[in-house]
Amino acid sequence: MTESDLSVVQLTPGRWGDPAHPVDLPQAAIDALQHLGVRRRSSASTTDGVDGVPAGADRVELTAGQLAFLTGVVGDEYVAVDAETRWAHTRGYSTTDLLRFRAGDTTDLPAAVVFPASHDEVQDLLSGCADHDLAVVPYSGGTSVVGGLAPARRFITVDLRRLDQLVAVDEVSRTATLQAGVRGPAAEALLAKRGYTLGHFPQSYEGASIGGYAAARSSGQSSAGYGRFDQMVVGLTLATPRGTLELGRAPMSAAGPDLRQLVLGSEGAFGIITSVVVRIRPRPTERHFEGWQFENFDAGLTAVRRLAQDGPLPTVLRLSDEVETAVNLADPDVLGGGSGGVLAIIGFDGPYNQATAALLTEAGGQNLGAGPGETWRLGRYRAPYLRDPLLDEGALVETLETAAFWSRIPELKSAVTSALTEALSATPPLVLCHVSHVYETGASLYFTVICAQADDPVEQWRTAKRAANQAIADAGGTITHHHGVGTDHRDAYVAEIGPLAVEALQAVKQTLDPVGVLNPGILLPPVND
């Protein structure tokens, strides 16, 4: 890749945000970590692995024939075999990924990174990869937190960032055709020029892109108003080793199973989504955010459930539990005002809705005004930036999430909290929880765990996660509401849907990807396992 192309295909740094401008932890947070027994650890405090590229990452792993095939499809300048590009495409952004990145662990290093510019180039890559014995990992934003970029065998990465176009806007139908490599802010900027918004704001918004949103069933912070990404998609184009699928001739159809919903969530195992047709909405001319306080989580839960079931729903609806409320309020930069109880954030794209406020008041809520809402809004994408400095301080911090029907939510929350607390009893954790996505029949639960790092923090987290996964399964939750399956959740996913459903999905994969070049071992166990 030439110097000039680096500006076209800007590299993802090995940590969230710009390494030249690291985010500092507030002193109050550092002080609080002391109470958890968190101490700076020599193994955790190095960032050498981030800036430098570990030895071994520069050995050439492609045959001349493989290289010729790749350059033949995308051109010389868009096949990168240099160590820096490959290292920057190694794994995603889970805490375990970050820890292994820091440790200079070069397993999961792609043999090459290719940057196709069009659907046809992606299709040509997939059509030829089987013949050239190349496994493929699709890469759009690279923000997986579930091991979605670490397949079971040697592979090349297909980075989709050059598929960055807003292809069409249908103003009558209110749909937009967006290519897979358009990142969240770019999508909003492109649509804003036409007066529209997608309304999809996941915490990974600044890094993730359209293809990943679709492939992993992303859900954003405005999901109460705009829905999940899989609810926005009305059409998609999928390149597979066997050819291209074009799906979606109408918003809804009775023409058989909804094949869009078979591709959404397939995490690159069936093909590479190269573009989607998504529902868009006019950009709001005003926005309102505010905080509400409830006596306790149960009272807040009843209130948000009533909003979800009887409406009117705001655009943003989020309810922290007692622990998360206390931790956030301890840092006046994050959430100011109020004390005790639990904090809910509501937001409106468009006019403030008094009926929503009236229902919250009737449900026992106390309006804290715009202050906490605006503070939340300003910090809404901040959490990923804090993980690196937290690791630097010697803290282990990770998140996990689930969803269930409303009647199971209290038991599910309690079971997961207990499982995490017990599994991490050697380094007593803080377990924070919030509800951030609601439906008429249920909701998601999002947990944040903070504790001191043990000697082997990767294994420390794996043990805790296994316990949480089992608690989720036993309490009737789904293993993931919006993070996806990847490799980290694969066993739990197989247990959740059962062996017959896994076989059915493997049959789909074998049809579309007979040799198994796509994301081997991600989402589904390899057929011959």
Added chain:
Amino acid sequence: MTESDLSVVQLTPGRWGDPAHPVDLPQAAIDALQHLGVRRRSSASTTDGVDGVPAGADRVELTAGQLAFLTGVVGDEYVAVDAETRWAHTRGYSTTDLLRFRAGDTTDLPAAVVFPASHDEVQDLLSGCADHDLAVVPYSGGTSVVGGLAPARRFITVDLRRLDQLVAVDEVSRTATLQAGVRGPAAEALLAKRGYTLGHFPQSYEGASIGGYAAARSSGQSSAGYGRFDQMVVGLTLATPRGTLELGRAPMSAAGPDLRQLVLGSEGAFGIITSVVVRIRPRPTERHFEGWQFENFDAGLTAVRRLAQDGPLPTVLRLSDEVETAVNLADPDVLGGGSGGVLAIIGFDGPYNQATAALLTEAGGQNLGAGPGETWRLGRYRAPYLRDPLLDEGALVETLETAAFWSRIPELKSAVTSALTEALSATPPLVLCHVSHVYETGASLYFTVICAQADDPVEQWRTAKRAANQAIADAGGTITHHHGVGTDHRDAYVAEIGPLAVEALQAVKQTLDPVGVLNPGILLPPVND
């Protein structure tokens, strides 16, 4: 089957409604038919085929081993091999079905009808059918209008009407678990006792049942307020020849593809849905229906699109075109008041919404008051009852439907109307059209065709339908918005999704139903075709 059991498993008569109480056509309608050249035809006017059972329907077609297997699973009294029961389970309710029924055509006659009482009995039937060389047609309401009950080879029918229980209501999550054989009115009655409604009112409401709603992606007249049936389903249980699938642990999940959406619309090709978990809502304490007049269809279309995109949507939203408006207004019993232009019907479950009315007024609508709305409400399930007397009069009447994104709707409507008019030019038809299901990004179009019967009305309609199907494909619509695929739409469906997607679905079918006992040839072409 014993006499007493006939009350348990009440038979479906061979025409819609109770043959002892036929519905008469209004004289105005009979007069209007004269203008289309409709004349009573000897071949069409006989109802002998309906009441009598044609010769040949009473020959035994099961081996002693097959019969022993079936009675072993469900008990002697729930295996019917008598001619009357089998004839009553022959085909569905398309006009072609009715014409062949009248002609005493005994192809598609099931070899036996079995009435299992539980999921386990359904599972045992499916587990054993391959060994006993029995193909299976699931039957819940028997109201298919797309050949959904006419498989490619000899079969037994599994009638699910004894699976008629409301198994559970979760009032916190607002979900209900309903067995597949519960018919629409029974589901509403069972839920009403608990204060809830499903809100699903398709035109087949009085005949169709829960399993069919799910298997064929039914959409009801209140879809603007309650959504389609496939949007109400949050969980389901599927019996397959390979075992049982239990799907749906949360309203939404990022755990892989949405397998519920793979089973919904699978029309019995993958398994038999034995129960569903559906979202329910509190029963409304008031309802309002009213008529609105627009200058022409285009103006009305813009108005309903604005409601779908900017809201607030009513519960019922339906817009007739000029021809449908004129035909309905010609019969003062069906729709009274107003003249010229086009008629929209809106309905609210709950309080009347002034904001909806304000938007309609702003869009050029004129409020005709409750009269036309109430008239529509009273006649809303009437159309299926009229088809038999229309056939008796010598008219050919049939419906078809499609959906597309909003920007394509005008061209799609015009293309389908032209195709039907041209294909039926020997018997000039009336082509009526309405929009009855709307989404943010698009809508459905529902066509009714009335003309004089030709000498071979079955072939006459087939020709017309082929032309309409081609017009739908060319204009970018889906082959069906809510009628399903069955056998009638299979070729068009295959063309719509393409050979690779068909292969993927066939791979799912082969996994779940390796011998191909389930609904052979329905939805999907047999693998070896």
